[in-house]
Amino acid sequence: MFRINLNKIILLFSLTVHSVFAGSDIVKQIRDEKGSPIPHATVQAKGSPAIVVDKDGKIQTELAESESILIFALGYEPLQISWEDWIAQDIFVLKEKAGSLQEVVVAATRTDRTVEDLPLPVNVLNEKSIQETGGIRLSEILREQTGLQISGDHGTGLQMQGLDSDYILILLDGEPLIGRTAGTFDLDRISVSNIERIEILRGPSSAIYGSEAMAGVVNIITKSTEEETRLDLGLRHRSFNSWNPYADLGFSKGKWSTKLFYDYMSTEGYDLTPELIGQTQNPYQAQTIQLKINGKLHPNWDVGLFGRGYLENSTGELETSGTSGSELLNLDNSRRDFNFNPTLRFTPNSKILMTLRGMSSWFSTVADTRFNSDGGIFDFQDFNQFYHRTELQTDFQIKENQLLTLGIGHLIETVEATRYEGTNRFDAGYLFLQHQWDPGKKTNIISGLRADFHSQYGNRLSPKISGQYRLTENFSWQASVGAGFKAPDFRQLLLNFNNAAAGYYVFGSTLAQEGIEKLQNEGLIARILLDPANLGDLKAESSWALNTGFRWKVNPKFLWVGNAYRNHINDLIETAPIAQLVTGQNAFSYFNISQVITQGIETDLSYQATGNLQLSVGYAFLDTQDAEVLDRIDAGELFKRDAQNRTRRVVRSDYGGLFNRSQHSGNIKINYQDQWTGIDFALRAIYRGKFGFADLNGNLILDDESEYAPGWVSVNLTASKTLKNGIFLEVGATNLFNVQTTFEPTNPGRVLFAGLKIPFANLIQTK
Amino acid sequence: MKTTFKFSLIALLATSAFACTEDTPEPVVPLEAILVEDLAAPNDVIDRTTGQVTEVKPFQFFSLEENALVAENEDWDLAFKGTTIRVNASKNVTAAVVTGIFNEIAEVPASASFATDSGESFAIPTGSGNGWYNYNSATFTVTPIPGRVILVKTTDGNYSKIEILSYYKGNPPAAELNPMTTPSAHYTFRYILQPNGTTTF
Numbered sequence: 001m002f003r004i005n006l007n008k009i010i011l012l013f014s015l016t017v018h019s020v021f022a023g024s025d026i027v028k029q030i031r032d033e034k035g036s037p038i039p040h041a042t043v044q045a046k047g048s049p050a051i052v053v054d055k056d057g058k059i060q061t062e063l064a065e066s067e068s069i070l071i072f073a074l075g076y077e078p079l080q081i082s083w084e085d086w087i088a089q090d091i092f093v094l095k096e097k098a099g100s101l102q103e104v105v106v107a108a109t110r111t112d113r114t115v116e117d118l119p120l121p122v123n124v125l126n127e128k129s130i131q132e133t134g135g136i137r138l139s140e141i142l143r144e145q146t147g148l149q150i151s152g153d154h155g156t157g158l159q160m161q162g163l164d165s166d167y168i169l170i171l172l173d174g175e176p177l178i179g180r181t182a183g184t185f186d187l188d189r190i191s192v193s194n195i196e197r198i199e200i201l202r203g204p205s206s207a208i209y210g211s212e213a214m215a216g217v218v219n220i221i222t223k224s225t226e227e228e229t230r231l232d233l234g235l236r237h238r239s240f241n242s243w244n245p246y247a248d249l250g251f252s253k254g255k256w257s258t259k260l261f262y263d264y265m266s267t268e269g270y271d272l273t274p275e276l277i278g279q280t281q282n283p284y285q286a287q288t289i290q291l292k293i294n295g296k297l298h299p300n301w302d303v304g305l306f307g308r309g310y311l312e313n314s315t316g317e318l319e320t321s322g323t324s325g326s327e328l329l330n331l332d333n334s335r336r337d338f339n340f341n342p343t344l345r346f347t348p349n350s351k352i353l354m355t356l357r358g359m360s361s362w363f364s365t366v367a368d369t370r371f372n373s374d375g376g377i378f379d380f381q382d383f384n385q386f387y388h389r390t391e392l393q394t395d396f397q398i399k400e401n402q403l404l405t406l407g408i409g410h411l412i413e414t415v416e417a418t419r420y421e422g423t424n425r426f427d428a429g430y431l432f433l434q435h436q437w438d439p440g441k442k443t444n445i446i447s448g449l450r451a452d453f454h455s456q457y458g459n460r461l462s463p464k465i466s467g468q469y470r471l472t473e474n475f476s477w478q479a480s481v482g483a484g485f486k487a488p489d490f491r492q493l494l495l496n497f498n499n500a501a502a503g504y505y506v507f508g509s510t511l512a513q514e515g516i517e518k519l520q521n522e523g524l525i526a527r528i529l530l531d532p533a534n535l536g537d538l539k540a541e542s543s544w545a546l547n548t549g550f551r552w553k554v555n556p557k558f559l560w561v562g563n564a565y566r567n568h569i570n571d572l573i574e575t576a577p578i579a580q581l582v583t584g585q586n587a588f589s590y591f592n593i594s595q596v597i598t599q600g601i602e603t604d605l606s607y608q609a610t611g612n613l614q615l616s617v618g619y620a621f622l623d624t625q626d627a628e629v630l631d632r633i634d635a636g637e638l639f640k641r642d643a644q645n646r647t648r649r650v651v652r653s654d655y656g657g658l659f660n661r662s663q664h665s666g667n668i669k670i671n672y673q674d675q676w677t678g679i680d681f682a683l684r685a686i687y688r689g690k691f692g693f694a695d696l697n698g699n700l701i702l703d704d705e706s707e708y709a710p711g712w713v714s715v716n717l718t719a720s721k722t723l724k725n726g727i728f729l730e731v732g733a734t735n736l737f738n739v740q741t742t743f744e745p746t747n748p749g750r751v752l753f754a755g756l757k758i759p760f761a762n763l764i765q766t767k
Numbered sequence: 768m769k770t771t772f773k774f775s776l777i778a779l780l781a782t783s784a785f786a787c788t789e790d791t792p793e794p795v796v797p798l799e800a801i802l803v804e805d806l807a808a809p810n811d812v813i814d815r816t817t818g819q820v821t822e823v824k825p826f827q828f829f830s831l832e833e834n835a836l837v838a839e840n841e842d843w844d845l846a847f848k849g850t851t852i853r854v855n856a857s858k859n860v861t862a863a864v865v866t867g868i869f870n871e872i873a874e875v876p877a878s879a880s881f882a883t884d885s886g887e888s889f890a891i892p893t894g895s896g897n898g899w900y901n902y903n904s905a906t907f908t909v910t911p912i913p914g915r916v917i918l919v920k921t922t923d924g925n926y927s928k929i930e931i932l933s934y935y936k937g938n939p940p941a942a943e944l945n946p947m948t949t950p951s952a953h954y955t956f957r958y959i960l961q962p963n964g965t966t967t968f
Contacts, residue, residue: 276947503813526887526888527887527888577894577896577897580888580892580893580894580897582887585893585894586894586895586897637866637914638914639866639868639912639913639914640913641913641932641941643940645932645938647868647869647870647913647914647930648868649868649914694903694905694906695901695903695910696906696908696910696941696942696944697910697913697941698900698901698910698911698912698913698941699901699912699913699914700896700901700903704941706940706941706942
């Protein structure tokens with residue numbers, strides 16, 4: 001078993017580069033229980049380096065004679081056999097592991113560790129589980145996972161452990177993705193056609209990632225080239241006249257590998273409220289292009305280059321009521337996103353790994369709204385953000401059971417936008433330290449500490465400690481305590497916004513004093529509610545969280561995992577009025593006001609019934625509360641009105657917690673491979689329980705039955721087949737029973753889809 | 768606008784207890800709550816692109832004493848336009864916004880700070896969350912804040928308590944309200960006027 005993993009990184013990396021194609025008569029193949037080859041399994045003769053099999057699961061190299069042979073592949077039970085058996089047989093079958101405890105996770109420690117070695121709630125979605133959802137965009141994959149919700153608010157955002165998109169860090173190949181609108185990272189910006197796996201880490205991870213990683217981290221790992229050449233062309237079509245052609249090109253030679261990916265997406269969008277002008281999702285066209293180059297400069301030096309561009313245009317209509325009745329508006333919006341990440345990796349010896357990463361990101365949006373009648377400008381907004389980070393990470397293997405990681409980095413962030421004055425810049429530096437330690441065979445402990453030094457909101461220390469204890473071979477218990485934080489964003493610090501139509505102002509906290517003075521000089525202030533001079537600086541939002549869970553291999557076919565968590569969030573930033581204007585409207589700014597608690601339980605059961613039938617059940621319970629609201633309820637300061645207009649005090653049992661949180665959610669998944677036709681069926685039922693959508697009775701809290709949107713079940717079915725020549729076909733439907741709700745704009749109702757992927761390189765080679 | 772007498776209120780225990788100690792007990796007259804429905808007070812028309820007012824609408828002047836709309840030069844207590852409620856400063860009308868349950872407010876609390884309108888501020892503060900209503904920018908709905916009661920000292924010097932029930936025509940239940948289609952700036956409120964000049968209701 002792999003333990004602390006610095007060795008493994010080096011091992012895997014060197015294996016990838018030295019794919020073996022030595023000529024030999026001996027051909028042996030590694031297969032799964034269904035008879036399909038397992039590509040990239042490793043075969044290791046005791047005392048010799050491991051060898052990777054080719055994409056057909058074949059190994060043609062003669063092994064050095066030894067007492068035993070270990071055959072290993074991620075996701076499968078390792079197989080140890082004698083030298084005699086290795087000689088005697090040609091085909092070796094590995095049994096699939098129930099669940100995915102053997103998957104490698106980078107996000108949790110920034111080093112490679114398997115799920116079962118991590119004392120943290122983490123799960124990995126591999127290519128197969130991504131494929132079987134039939135999804136095109138990232139949101140479609142994540143919405144089927146236990147405890148994750150998708151919600152539409154300025155884009156398709158993720159919710160994890162009851163916290164919104166603002167508090168979830170999204171990484172692409174380990175580097176943060178930027179570009180949020182009102183805090184939401186739009187998951188629809190990410191195409192999944194070239195994703196190899198997705199790592200989902202729950203609980204605060206600010207101890208290694210700093211700001212934003214308060215609820216958790218989603219790390220998207222894109223494919224790397226392992227074959228000599230690869231040319232996959234794919235086309236997917238789905239409802240709403242959506243088309244998604246893509247090309248995936250890769251080749252590797254000697255010490256270098258290159259991968260180029262292009263994805264085009266076009267859709268007419270959908271409308272959940274046809275009686276109103278304007279669609280729920282506007283038509284858009286999006287393009288993603290990605291280039292990944294990896295190579296070895298020297299036996300000790302590896303280099304990587306990653307570039308990605310994203311371009312999206314959308315158009316739509318909107319109605320506004322102006323002076324002369326209502327007027328039609330045309331929307332023309334675009335988003336661009338560009339990332340460039342060079343990486344240099346140095347391994348002076350087997351105990352040290354140094355990684356120097358640079359990361360630059362540009363994100364921009366333009367929203368151009370014009371009158372349909374004369375083309376005159378109604379509103380024009382642009383937003384340009386730049387983010388740069390340089391980081392040096394050193395992993396040092398102190399002993400066989402101890403790995404120390406030290407990181408140091410700095411970052412620059414600038415923003416220039418219609419709603420901000422001038423160009424604004426943040427500077428920050430940080431240090432992080434992490435110690436992974438296996439004190440005994442049954443125990444492993446990870447402790448970490450990160451210090452952030454920021455030009456705007458000051459300094460922060462984020463510690464975290466997590467531990468795992470294996471009670472038996474099959475049952476392990478995990479617990480972690482950690483701090484999380486989220487820095488105030490540009491909007492909260494620097495916004496300078498005047499809503500002319502409604503007549504109110506919003507100032508970022510650093511501009512509040514200046515803004516109010518200006519309004520005062522213009523004679524627009526009726527009275528000051530809070531003197532901006534006494535407000536002090538906006539602090540980072542911070543949290544403490546406890547996570548504890550278990551992994552239980554009840555028997556080789558039956559895996560049960562669970563995790564309970566509690567997040568205490570302090571200094572949550574919200575807007576509140578600071579001055580009343582003579583017009584009766586308010587000027588707002590941002591404050592550290594609220595305290596919020598989110599807690600819950602998430603559990604998944606998976607059962608490998610037979611070689612070709614797998615069942616799983618997931619359930620999540622979530623409870624959220626705003627401490628300030630509870631105080632006001634206890635003080636008898638909150639009231640509600642019933643349908644007969646009688647006013648009464650709100651009691652604790654009326655209170656439903658935060659809006660847009662489902663107390664109950666879950667899923668049932670059935671995977672079946674038909675042996676006669678070879679067709680894979682994946683049937684999933686995804687349940688989202690009722691959730692509060694808005695305050696209706698005027699007290700601004702969720703406390704009335706009418707304020708809940710009903711729950712729903714989305715039944716999704718995918719049928720797919722990989723032909724002998726590698727051609728992949730899929731057909732299916734999501735939300736088969738067309739359950740629509742206007743309360744969740746990201747749910748379009750039934751979507752039918754069909755897709756095709758042709759591995760050209762494969763076809764040519766086999767001929 | 769129509770006015771009905773729907774609500775009745777039993778005289779308060781405090782009052783009756785006090786009355787009982789008198790040698791000649793006064794007959795206790797329960798005060799009636801008056802319901803005013805759909806008082807239409809449309810707001811100025813604003814050009815949303817510029818924020819400029821393009822059409823000025825008049826205030827609607829209401830007398831609590833008479834339970835009727837009156838002219839501006841008459842003895843009005845409150846004037847309504849959009850979400851703004853003015854008090855008659857020239858006739859020394861004052862108001863205070865307190866928190867509590869309408870039926871439970873038996874007396875003008877000592878803590879209530881009565882004020883009148885000035886050039887710079889309103890006795891009944893405007894703006895979401897400040898005075899009598901909350902505006903939900905997600906649903907575009909103006910909702911009276913439950914538990915907010917407006918106390919007014921009228922032109923005649925009498926105290927009254929007011930609870931605003933709805934800002935939309937027909938006083939629709941919250942769940943049935945569609946701010947896009949239901950006409951707004953139609954006030955439904957109930958009030959009790961204590962005509963004897965005392966601070967109890």
